[in-house]
Amino acid sequence: MKEPVQIMSESNKCRYRDASHRAIKIATKIKSLTLIKYWYTILYLKLLKLLKLLKLFN
Structure with missing residues (x-):
């Protein structure tokens, strides 16, 4: 007997x-x-750090 083949x-x-x-x-x-x-999140965080640094200097 052959097994039925799924086609x-x-x-x-x-x-x-x-x-x-x-x-x-x-x-x-x-x-x-x-x-x-x-x-984008990495770039955003780096931008935030830069902004904080700029605020500290001003």
Whole structure:
């Protein structure tokens, strides 16, 4: 006896592939956004320190 083989129809294969591609795209977007936020927060903190130093001198 042969074991039944699970065969996905072509439309289901395409749908599954599109969904995985979309998930990967979303994940990369989120990753890049978090990196941008991270760098902006660092820059913001450095600017705050500079402003505090300037206020101390004035």
